Structure formats: structure tokens, C-alpha cells
Amino acid sequence: MSIKQKIAAVFGIVAVIISFCACSIDDVFQNSGNSSYSAQTTEPSSAVPPKKLNNYAYSYNSIESRKVKELYMLINEKARLLLSAAFKIEGEITDFQMGEALEAYRNDHPEVFWLTSEISYFYKDGNTFINLSYNIAGEELIKAKKSFNSTVEKIIDDAPRNSSDYEKELYVNNYLVENCSYDDKATETENVVKNENDAYGALIDKTAVCEGYARAFQLLCNKLGIECVTISGIADNENHAWNCAKIDGDWYQVDTTWNDTDGKDTITENDYFNLTDEQMYTDHTASVLYKDCTEEEYDSSVYWCNNFVPECTATRYNYYRQNYVTISDLSGSSELFESIAESALNNEDYCSFVIDNSLDYKCTVYELINNGYLAEWIDKANDLNGDSPMLSNTCYVYKKEKLRVVTFAMTYI
Secondary structure, three states: OOOHHHHHHHHHHHHHHHHHHOOOOHHHOOOOOOOOOOOOOOOOOOOOOOOOOOOOHHHHHHOOOHHHHHHHHHHHHHHOOOOOOOOEEEOOHHHHHHHHHHHHHHHHHOOOOOOEEEEEOOOOOOEEEEEEEEEOOOOHHHHHHHHHHHHHHHHHOOOOOOOOHHHHHHHHHHHHHOOOOEEEEHHHHHHOOOOOOOOOHHHOOOOEEEEHHHHHHHHHHHOOOOEEEEEEEOOEEEEEEEEEEEEEEEEEEEEEHHOOOOOOOOOOOOOOEOOOHHOOOOEEEEOOEEEHHOHHHHHHOOOOOOOOOOOOOOOOOOHHHHHHEOOOOOOOOOOHHHHHHHHHHHHOEEEEEEOOOOOOOOHHHHHHHHHHHHHHHHHHHHHOOOOOOOEOOOEHHHHEEOEEEEEOOOEEE
């Protein structure tokens, strides 16, 4: 369910509840610790830098409306107090403005796991009254925060020392793949009842849906000094969330959820780690940017919007290009069969190669299989290993064309 749907659903309920309250509306918010905001009639020449925000506030910096930025900051103020979630601002707020402010804040702050995407608000007497929604509160939240922070610190402390940003990023991806399980039940019922869609669910409960994976990935990458954002959109005709991470100055697309196959797909190996836009968008579609969306389009859409979606064109730090040999000439170098020999010594089930961009992918794979190149490399790998272990030169070959990868099953004799 999108933020817009949740806003609409909660709005009607709150309006009914408020109308039956014995005290006045103003009393309700005064007793909650009211914050107020005076609407700006003009945009300033430059926005005031936010206080108490993360180093990576991409969504905040992408917001064009001063009013939405101020609302974002009020959400930040209230959410971090851990007490009342109610406040009012001067003027009327539209669904579009409310949705952008809340989603932008949540996208910049995966550590504020208790703040949900549900929100209720109404307009009366020149003010908009807003109530945030927390999935946990009070003493329970204080304990949860302590457990969450200590777990995050432990994960960061266990990260490889003196490592590159790529190695740290891969560590985060692999940690989530190995320690978190996808919550199929929550997806099937469309009923997220706990923390399945936030970083707490992924890191503490160790079960999450795509949004939980993405927010945990972003949080851990940021903690390790890696710029990372959460992207929302569509995949498999459903709402989906994933990430973009910046490595050595270039942005890459990452979908940790789809990298976690729970052992059901042994052929897939981080196939969605550091892709280009062209590769990712073969089966993913990023939602439209808020700045490119009108209020009418927003109201009619059932999907999320994004504030910031970087362009991803680099290939250097693609998982396969970093971990496997690239074929640039079929007559080849010793690297090709040495790679197979090393995989055999490690008793691996599969060995992969990347087809260089200078070669036609389909023609190269055809020649590799039908003209005996792969069989020859396997024979040379057996010779290099002294036939211990020994590989059969008859094997299954799997094509991953969008990644320009070919993977073959290691068949041991």
C-alpha cells in the first residue's frame, strides 16, 4: 500500500474519532505538546541547512518546496522526541505535500524505524492538525532503540578492516542475505503487522519485506561511510524498494532482496549487485520523481514517488566483473582455465565468466559451447589440478545476457 492510500485510509477514521471527542481539537494538540509553523508565502533564495539530520540527506536536498522542507523538519523534531506524535502547522497541507515530506524524511532516516508511513491530519480554522504514527512507543521503544543501536554497532564493528568501499558494500549485502529472511506471509496478505518494512525488522527480527531490506542496507552503508539511497518503484507488477550506492564516485543499483534467494535459486549469485540503470530497468521500474509529478498525477497513482534517483552507468564494480574473469578473446589467456581450476579446488558448484563489451554476447556464448572452447578450458583445468578433483567437460551452461555473464555447472567425476 502506498503512502497516499494509507493517508486516505487513516484520514477518514481520525475525522470521525475527533468529532466525538469531549475536548476541543485545540485541547487535543495542546496536551500533546503542540509545535506550530507559520507558512511562508515566498520561497527563500537558499534553504536553511537542517539540524540533527544524517550526513546523507538526499531527499531533503531534493525537495523544492520550502513548505515541504519545513514540514520535513517538524517531522524530524517530533519523531526524535519519542513522545507525542501530534503537532499543528499554519495553513492547509495537501496530500501531495504531506506525502513528499513524510516519505522524504523516512527515506533519509532509516534509523528512525518506529515512524511508519501512516499519518492522519485534518484542516480546521486556518491550521492543519497532524498526527504521526509509530509502530512502537514508550518504554518498549526505548528498549528497542537500545537493542537496535547495539546490533548496528556490532555489525559495523565486524565489517572488514582497511577494506574498500566495494568490500564494505558487499559485506552489508551478504550480511542481510545470510541473516535476514523474506517475509512471504506479509507480502501475500499485504498485512505488515510488526517491523517487516523497516531496518529493525531486517536487523533485529531478521525477517523483512523489500522495504525493510532496503532501509537496513542504506543504514549500514551510511554507517560505513558509503553514500546510499532507497529507491521505490515496481517489480513483478508490485510495489518494490531497492537501493543505489555510490562507490568510487559512481552510482550503482542494488537489490538485496532479490539477491536473497533463501537457497531456492542456486544459479543466482548476487545478480542484482551493482548494476547499471540499463540492467536494472529490464525488470524494475523506478517511480516518478516528486518534482516531475503533478498533484493530480499523485492523487491518481497507487505507487510511491521518489525524491532522488541517481543515474547509474558505471560497470567497474559490478559483482561479476569484480569476482570473475572477463572473456575478451576466446583463444584466451591462462586466466580462463586457471579460474576453472581454482573453482574446482574450492569444490564450487558453478563457475562464471563475463563477456567483454567488445564481443557479441550471443555469438560468443554459441562459440564457447559449440566450438569446444569450454571443453578445452576444462581439460586444461584438470591438467593443472592433476585431475584431482576431476571435472567432466560435459556440463550445463546458463546464460545471463543482461549481465553479460555465462555460468556453467561444475560436474565432478
